[in-house]
Amino acid sequence: MKPVYMKIEEIRVSKGVTKTHIxxxxxxxxxxxxxxSTGKRIPNxxxxxxxxxxxxxxxxxxxxNNLSVTLNKMQLA
Structure with a gap:
């Protein structure tokens, strides 16, 4: 599973948005x-x-992605 901060950064980079803009x-x-963006601060x-x-x-x-993996594991149990 990808941490939330990594998913946020992935989306930010794919959209070409700067950290300053956000x-x-x-x-x-x-x-x-x-x-x-570095995982040092957990957003509320x-x-x-x-x-x-x-x-x-x-x-x-x-x-x-995280929810899909969790739901799939629950359905297999």
Whole structure:
């Protein structure tokens, strides 16, 4: 399973969005987003929603693969 911060970064890079853009759109500092992007800071639900809005994606996109793996394991049991 890919950690949430890695999924966020994957989406950010694929969309060509800068860390500065996300921080600015969230009303936060670049250092704040850098902490999230490196896994040193764990975002709360509100922060995840702000990041999703800045990336113009659904917040569930950060978890989609993780939830699918978990659900598949539950169905096999």
């Amino acid at each position: 921080a600015k759109n969230c009303g936060k500092t670049v250092a704040w987003y850098y902490g999230i 639900v509100e922060s995840l929603q702000m990041i999703a809005d800045a990336l113009e994606v659904d917040v569930r996109d950060f978890f989609e």
